[in-house]
Every structure is written in structure tokens, then in C-alpha cells.
Amino acid sequence: xxxxxxxxxxxxxxxxxxxxxxxxxxxxxxxxxxxxxxxxxxxxxxxxxxxxxxxxxxxxxxxxxxxxxxxxxxxxxxxxxxxxxxxxxxxxxxxxxxxxxxxxxxxxxxxxxxxxxxxxxxxxxxxxxxxxxxxxxxxxxxxxxxxxxxxxxxxxxxxxxxxxxxxxxxxxxxxxxx
Numbered sequence: 001x002x003x004x005x006x007x008x009x010x011x012x013x014x015x016x017x018x019x020x021x022x023x024x025x026x027x028x029x030x031x032x033x034x035x036x037x038x039x040x041x042x043x044x045x046x047x048x049x050x051x052x053x054x055x056x057x058x059x060x061x062x063x064x065x066x067x068x069x070x071x072x073x074x075x076x077x078x079x080x081x082x083x084x085x086x087x088x089x090x091x092x093x094x095x096x097x098x099x100x101x102x103x104x105x106x107x108x109x110x111x112x113x114x115x116x117x118x119x120x121x122x123x124x125x126x127x128x129x130x131x132x133x134x135x136x137x138x139x140x141x142x143x144x145x146x147x148x149x150x151x152x153x154x155x156x157x158x159x160x161x162x163x164x165x166x167x168x169x170x171x172x173x174x175x176x177x178x
Contacts, residue, residue: 007063013055025037026042030094032095063077073091073096084122124171137173148167
């Protein structure tokens, strides 16, 4: 693995991002990595129209990570309010999981959001049964807030749940001052 190169996504990147995110979370390819949601949710992970809107909207950045010219990861960061950022749509290609790419992308996204918007904390949500993913974030300094958010049942833009007991755990991290 060489040095990662980061850049903001543009609308022309939407198809490649959708393919990357799907490969990390849905279908058989996702089972090659540890981030799969294939046993919890079927269908698409991100809707192309939602993604394009996130790319265009103010105080929002879809970040792409390239290694040797290949798209290997992405994340979405957005300013939620004056002090809090939101981190989501985090994906690393299954073949690149477990080698530190995710840690580097997460750190870069946190630093960028803090620098660009002056935020002092970052929030994210994880589907509650994804304990190994929650543990990943806890090792990176995130903590459970005790808050839960509804899973978007009935909104096929985010997939078709295979269980009726899904909800989102809210995690939060205080960011170091830059």
C-alpha cells in the first residue's frame, strides 16, 4: 500500500462510489470483508440521487481515497451544526479491509471536517447488530451516546431490511483541537 491520495468526489464519480459502497456492504462480494451487512439488509446501500445531492450540498463532502490510482475507500462528512459533524457512508473495498486503510480514511475525514468547519465533535450511526463495527469506532475514540435512531424501514433507497428489529446506535467522538 502506497500513500493514499484523497480528493473530494464530483457528480461524475457517483457510479464508482455506489459500486464501491455496495461491494463493501451488500451481496456476496461484501462477504470477502468484515463490513458486510448482507445478512441484515438486501438491495442498494446508497441511492445515486441521494449521493449526488450530498456531493452538491454546502457543508458536505464526499471524500474519495485512492491507492495507486484505484478507488479503495470513501466517506461522507457533513457539518451537522456549529460544533458537530456527521460521518457516514464509510466504505473500504473488501480486499483492502483489515490493513489500516479505514483507520487512515477516518482520521483524514475527522481532521478535514474539524479544519474546514471548526467542529469539535463527530457523530455517526451504526446498525445495532454490527457489534464488530461499533467496536472498531470505539477503538478510534467514539463512545455510545445512549441514543438510538429509527432504521428507515420502507425507504428502499437504503436497502431492504431482512429483519424487523434494526435500529441505529449513535456514537460520538470529541475531536482534538487543531
